[in-house]
Amino acid sequence: MSNSLALLLVSLGLLACKDAPPVDDSGLPDMDFGDGPCAEKAVELGTLYCAHQLPEDGWTTLTRPAGAVDQVRATKYLASATDEAPLPSLFVNVNALDLHYDLLTQVFPEYYSELDRLDYMALVVDPQERSYYAGNLAEYIDPKGGSFFGFTIWDDPADTTTTIQYDDALKVYTDLLARIDPRLLADRPLTFVPNSGNQREEVVSWTDAAFPIRGVEDGVSYEAYTVAVGYGTVRLFTLAELERAEAEASFGFQDLLILEEAPFDIERVIAGAVTGSRQGELSHLNVRSAARGTPNCFVKDALTELAAWEGQLARLECGEDGLSVQAATLAEAEVFWAELRPDPVTIPAVDLTQTALMPLWELPTATVDERRAGLTAYGAKGTNLAVLTQRVDPALTLDGFLTPFVAYHSFLQAGTWTVDLGLGEAEYSFAETLEAWHNDPDFLTDGALRRERLEALRDAMEDAPQDAELLDALTAQIIETFGSDTVMVRFRSSSNAEDGLEFSGAGLYQSESACAADEWDADTKGPSLCDSDTNKERSLSEALGEVFASVWTTEAWEEREWYGIDHIQAEMAVLVNTRSENEQANIVAFTGDPNDITDDRLLVNAQLGAWDVVSAEPGVVPEKVYLTVSGGVVTKIERVSPSSQVEAGEVVLTDAQLEALGAALVNIIDVMPLDHSPAEGHDVVWDTEWKVLEDGRLIVKQIRPFQR
Numbered sequence: 096m097s098n099s100l101a102l103l104l105v106s107l108g109l110l111a112c113k114d115a116p117p118v119d120d121s122g123l124p125d126m127d128f129g130d131g132p133c134a135e136k137a138v139e140l141g142t143l144y145c146a147h148q149l150p151e152d153g154w155t156t157l158t159r160p161a162g163a164v165d166q167v168r169a170t171k172y173l174a175s176a177t178d179e180a181p182l183p184s185l186f187v188n189v190n191a192l193d194l195h196y197d198l199l200t201q202v203f204p205e206y207y208s209e210l211d212r213l214d215y216m217a218l219v220v221d222p223q224e225r226s227y228y229a230g231n232l233a234e235y236i237d238p239k240g241g242s243f244f245g246f247t248i249w250d251d252p253a254d255t256t257t258t259i260q261y262d263d264a265l266k267v268y269t270d271l272l273a274r275i276d277p278r279l280l281a282d283r284p285l286t287f288v289p290n291s292g293n294q295r296e297e298v299v300s301w302t303d304a305a306f307p308i309r310g311v312e313d314g315v316s317y318e319a320y321t322v323a324v325g326y327g328t329v330r331l332f333t334l335a336e337l338e339r340a341e342a343e344a345s346f347g348f349q350d351l352l353i354l355e356e357a358p359f360d361i362e363r364v365i366a367g368a369v370t371g372s373r374q375g376e377l378s379h380l381n382v383r384s385a386a387r388g389t390p391n392c393f394v395k396d397a398l399t400e401l402a403a404w405e406g407q408l409a410r411l412e413c414g415e416d417g418l419s420v421q422a423a424t425l426a427e428a429e430v431f432w433a434e435l436r437p438d439p440v441t442i443p444a445v446d447l448t449q450t451a452l453m454p455l456w457e458l459p460t461a462t463v464d465e466r467r468a469g470l471t472a473y474g475a476k477g478t479n480l481a482v483l484t485q486r487v488d489p490a491l492t493l494d495g496f497l498t499p500f501v502a503y504h505s506f507l508q509a510g511t512w513t514v515d516l517g518l519g520e521a522e523y524s525f526a527e528t529l530e531a532w533h534n535d536p537d538f539l540t541d542g543a544l545r546r547e548r549l550e551a552l553r554d555a556m557e558d559a560p561q562d563a564e565l566l567d568a569l570t571a572q573i574i575e576t577f578g579s580d581t582v583m584v585r586f587r588s589s590s591n592a593e594d595g596l597e598f599s600g601a602g603l604y605q606s607e608s609a610c611a612a613d614e615w616d617a618d619t620k621g622p623s624l625c626d627s628d629t630n631k632e633r634s635l636s637e638a639l640g641e642v643f644a645s646v647w648t649t650e651a652w653e654e655r656e657w658y659g660i661d662h663i664q665a666e667m668a669v670l671v672n673t674r675s676e677n678e679q680a681n682i683v684a685f686t687g688d689p690n691d692i693t694d695d696r697l698l699v700n701a702q703l704g705a706w707d708v709v710s711a712e713p714g715v716v717p718e719k720v721y722l723t724v725s726g727g728v729v730t731k732i733e734r735v736s737p738s739s740q741v742e743a744g745e746v747v748l749t750d751a752q753l754e755a756l757g758a759a760l761v762n763i764i765d766v767m768p769l770d771h772s773p774a775e776g777h778d779v780v781w782d783t784e785w786k787v788l789e790d791g792r793l794i795v796k797q798i799r800p801f802q803r
Contacts, residue, residue, distance in 0.1 A: 126153045129274070133185050136202055144192055144202045145185045151276040154234075157188050161233055164318050167242065169233035171195060173219075174270045180226040181206045184270050195219065195229050209716050209736050212360070220251050228267045230290075234283065235309070244280065245288040245309060246271055252291040252356045252372070253334035259294055261301050268306040291372060292356055317417055320374055321384040321391040324412045325367030326428035327351040328541050329404040329420075334358060346542045347653045348435060349428070351411050353401045357393070364657065365389065366435070367411050369418065371397035387435070394418055408540050425536045439659025440597045445500040445666045446471040452572045453497040455481040463770050473497040474589030474668035476797060483798050486766040491759055491795050496576050497589065498669040502565055503643050509562065512555040525556060529647075533663055546649045556644035561636045569635050569671075570611040577673060580611035583625035585675075586638045588645060589668040594799040596771050596779070598658050604667070605645030608674050609638035626676075643667055672796065680747050680787040683708045684756060686764050687780035688721075689803050696733075697722040697760050701747040703740040718747040722757040729757035748787070755793055756785065763798070771800045778803060 128134065129148030137143045146157060158168035171187040173195060182203065192198050196215050199207040210218070219229040230247040237243055248267055250257040264287050272285055286307040289295045298308050330346055333355040340346055341363065348364040357370040361380055367390035374381050374393060384391035392413035394400055404420055408428060412419040449472035458473065458481040459465040469478035477497040484492045507526040514523055516531045523531075529552075532538040538545050574580050586607050593600030610625035613632040623629040645651065646667050655662055682701045688694035702708045702717040718738040723731035732754075738747045748756070763781055773779050784797040 126150050126156065128153060131183050131185075132203065140202070142191055143188050145187050145198060147183055147185050147274065149186050149275045149279065151278040153276075154279060157186050157190075158234075159189055164315055165236045165238075166245075167234040167236065169231055172230060172232050172246070172271065173198075174228040174267045176225045176228055176266075182227075184274060186232065186274070209719065211716075214716075216251070216360075219249060220257050222257060228263065230267070232271070235286070235288070241282065243283050243286045243307070243309075244275070245286045247288050247290040248294075250291065250294070252293055252358065253338050255293055258291075258297055260297070261304065264301075265305060290357075315373065315393070316395040318373055318393040319391075319413045319415060320381045320393070321389065322413055322415055323367070323384075323388055323390040324410065324431075325351055325390045326410050326423050326431040327366030327408070329353060329401065329407050329409050329411070330543070331398055331402065331405050333398070337361075343546065343649070345546045345649065348657060349432060349540055350542050351409060353397050353404075355398050364435075366431070367391065367413070369394050369397050369401065369411070369413070371395065389435070392418060406541065406543075408536075425540060428540065433659075436657055436659055440595070442592045442595070442598070442660055442664055443471050444664065445504070445591055447499075447501045447504055449473070449499045450501055451499070452568055453481075453499070454572075454576060455484045455492075455495045455497070458485075458497065460485055463768075466768070466770055471591070472499050472668075474500065474591055474670070475594035475799065476587065477589035477668060477670035479594060479798050480670060480796075483763065483767060483795065487759070487762060487795070491793060493673045493675075493794055493796065494576050495670060495672040496572055498569070498671065500591070500666045500668045502562070502639075502669070503646075503667040505562060506556075506559070506639075506643055510556060510559040512552075512559070514551075525552070525559075528552065529663060542653075545652070549647050549649055549652060553644040553647055556647070557637070557640040559640060561639050565639075566614060566635050570614065573611045573671070576671075580615075581625050583623070583629075583633065583674040583676075584609050584611075585672045586642050587670040587672060588642055589670045590646065590665060591668075592651075592655055592660055592665040596773065596800055596802045598655075598660065599782075599799065599801070600651075600654065603645075603648070603651040603654055605642050605648075607638040607641045608633050609635050609671075611635055639669070642669055675786050675788060675794075675796075677789040678704065678786045679789065679791065680704070681706065681708050682748070682756070682785035682787070683717075684760055684783050684785060685780050685801065686760050686783075687778075687803065689780065689782070689801055692778055692803050697724060697757055699748070699753065699756065701738070703738055703747050706740055720748070720753060722753060722760075724757055724761050727758065727761050729754045752787065752793065759793070759795070767798070769800070771802075773802045 127148065127150050128146030131147040133145040133147050146153065158170040161167060161169040170189050174184040187195065187198055200210050217224040218226050229249050232244060232246045235243050235245040246267065248259045248264060250259050268285060268287060284307050286309050288309045289298050301308060327350045330350050331353045332340060337354060337358060346352065346363065346365065348366055350365055351367045352365050354368065354370045356372040357374040357380060364387065368380060368384060370393050381391060390411055390413035401420065408423050408425065410421045410423040410427065453473060458469050458478065460469060460482045466478065466482060469481065508524055510525045511522050513520050514528055516523060516528065532548060538548060570580060573584060577584065586609050588604035588606060590604060592598065593603065610623050610633045612624035614635040616624060619632055621629065621631040623633050646665055652662065655665060680701050680703060682699060685698040688696060688698050699720040699722060700708050700717040708717045716739045719735040721733040721735060722729050732750055741747060767781060769779060771779055779800045779802055782799050782801040783795060785793060785795050787793055
C-alpha cells in the first residue's frame with residue numbers, strides 16, 4: 096500500500112495503526128498462510144497480497160478495523176466456484192489492496208490483465224459465468240453477547256436471477272470452514288450474513304441449513320461509511336431505476352443518490368450516496384466513496400425517509416451518529432463541486448474568420464503558428480490528421496478535407512425551434528437557448544431535467560435545415576476530393592473540446608456516413624445512391640445535423656462539466672474522409688505504453704473486422720501485442736493476449752502486418768511535430784487509430800497526443 100493511500104485510509108477511519116506482525120528475513124509475515132499462488136506472489140513481489148489459509152495469528156494481518164457499527168475487523172475472500180478457476184480460494188490482504196478486481200488484475204495479470212468491469216462482474220456474480228464467489232469476511236458483534244465470523248456473498252441485487260441460493264452458500268461455507276484455523280472459530284461460529292433484500296427473502300426457506308444464518312433484522316438503523324458532506328440534487332432510485340439511469344448517464348457529480356438498496360457498484364462520480372440496505376465494509380461503492388471523500392451511509396427505509404427531498408438541491412452530511420439533510424443554495428453547491436472536480440480545463444477559442452473547405456494536403460502546417468491556426472479553425476482531430484498526412488507515406492493515408500468551425504457556429508445562430516425559456520413558448524435560436532440554459536440554476540443542477548432538455552434540443556438540431564450554400568460547397572468538394580457525388584464519405588467530429596492533453600474527449604461525439612447524391616435526389620427514400628446495401632438515404636444535411644447535435648449529448652456535457660470546460664465555448668468542425676467498409680481489422684496503437692512512462696515498446700490493440708477496439712460489447716476483447724523496435728525495425732513481437740473474435744491459434748494481425756505497423760509508428764515518432772508541453776514528471780506519446788482495409792492496405796485514420 097502506498098503511503099498516500101495509507102494516510103487517506105487513516106484519515107477516513109478505515110485503517111488503524113497497530114503493532115506490525117512478526118516478519119521473516121524476506122520482510123513477509125512469519126506465519127503459515129498456506130502454499131499456492133498467493134505464497135508464490137508474496138515471494139516474487141515482496142508483499143503479502145492474499146493467503147490461501149487463515150491461521151489463528153493471521154487474522155489481524157489480513158484485516159483492518161471495520162467502520163460498521165456491529166463489526167470489529169473485516170477482509171475479503173474469493174472462493175472458487177468451478178474446478179476451472181485458475182486461482183484456489185483465498186483471503187485478500189486488505190491492508191495491501193482494497194478490491195478483488197485490483198488483486199486479480201494487478202497481482203495475477205497472467206490470468207486477468209484484460210479483465211474489465213463488466214467481465215469482472217460476470218466472473219463473480221453471473222451464475223452462468225461465475226468462476227468465483229466473492230464477499231466479505233468480518234468479525235461481527237452479536238447483540239446477544241460475544242461475536243461471530245460472518246461472511247457475505249455478492250450477487251446483483253437488481254437481478255433476482257443472480258440471487259445466491261442455498262447450494263451456493265453451503266459451498267462457500269464449506270470452503271471457508273476448511274481454510275480458517277479452527278481455533279479462530281472455537282467461540283465465534285462462521286455464519287452466513289444475507290446482504291440484500293433478495294437474499295433476506297431467499298433465506299427464509301432455508302429451514303434446515305447446515306450452517307448458521309444471521310437473522311434478517313439486525314437492529315441497525317443508521318451506519319456511516321464515509322463521514323463527509325456533499326451538495327447536489329437529491330435523486331431517489333429503486334435498483335431497477337438506477338440501472339436505467341446509469342445506462343442513460345442521467346446523473347453525475349452534482350447529484351445525491353438515495354437508493355433502495357446498496358448496488359453492486361456505481362462507476363459514475365456522484366456527490367454522495369445513502370442506501371436503504373447496509374453496505375459491505377469493503378464494497379465497491381464504499382471504497383470509491385472513501386477515495387473521493389464523498390458522503391456515504393446507510394439509512395433504514397431510505398426511500399421513505401428521504402422522499403420529501405426528491406428533486407431538491409441539498410446539503411447532505413453522513414455524520415458519525417446520524418444523517419443531516421438541509422436545503423442548499425446554488426452558490427454553496429458550486430463551491431463544493433469546484434473542490435471535487437479536477438482543475439478546470441481551458442479549450443482553444445475558435446477562429447470564425449476561416450470559411451474555406453480545406454483539403455488535408457493544403458492546410459498550412461509547416462510551423463507551430465500555422466498548426467495552431469489550423470486547430471482554431473478546423474479542430475484538433477482534423478488538423479492533427481492533416482499534419483500527419485503531409486508527412487507520411489501517402490499509401491498510409493485516406494483522402495479528406497476539413498469543414499471549419501464557422502459552419503457549426505452559424506448553424507447555432509440561424510437554427511430555431513419553439514421552446515419555453517421561462518416566459519412561455521416562443522421561437523428562439525439554438526444559440527439563445529443554450530445561453531439561457533447555462534444561466535438557469537435548474538438546468539445546471541438537475542441532471543434529469545438537463546438530460547430531458549438536451550435530448551429535445553438534439554432532436555430539433557438534427558431536424559433543422561442546413562445552410563444551402565454550405566451544402567453546395569460540400570457537394571463540390573466531395574466531387575473534387577473523391578471523384579464523384581456517389582462515393583460514401585464519413586463526417587467525423589473535430590471539435591475544440593477533444594484530442595487535447597488535458598481532455599481527450601475520446602468517444603464523446605458522433606461520426607456519420609454521408610452521400611452527396613442523396614442530398615439532391617428527388618425523394619428521401621432509400622436505398623442510398625452511394626450504397627445500395629444501405630436501406631435509408633444518408634443525406635449531407637442529416638449527417639451534419641447529427642454530428643453538430645452530438646456536442647450536446649448528456650455524456651459529452653457531463654464529461655466537459657467534470658473538467659470545468661465552458662460549454663458555450665465548445666464548437667464543432669468536421670473532418671470528411673472516405674468511408675471504410677468491410678475492413679479486415681481495426682487497430683489502436685500507442686508509441687509507448689500509456690500506463691508506464693519507462694516502457695517505450697509500441698502497444699497495439701487490434702480487433703477483427705468492424706469490431707470496435709475501444710467501445711466493444713461486453714466480453715469482446717481485442718488482440719494485445721507489444722512491439723520492441725531497434726534501428727527503425729521491429730525486433731521482437733510479444734503477443735500478450737488474443738482477440739475473443741478469432742479461433743484458437745489464429746491472429747488478427749500477422750507478424751508481417753505488425754512489422755509494417757511498427758515501422759510506420761517509428762516514422763510517425765520521427766516526423767510528427769510535438770507542439771505540446773507535458774506536465775512535470777510526464778511525457779507524451781502518440782495515440783493512433785488504424786484500419787486494415789478490405790484490400791489489405793494499412794491506413795491511419797486518427798492521431799492525438801497522449802500524456803503518460
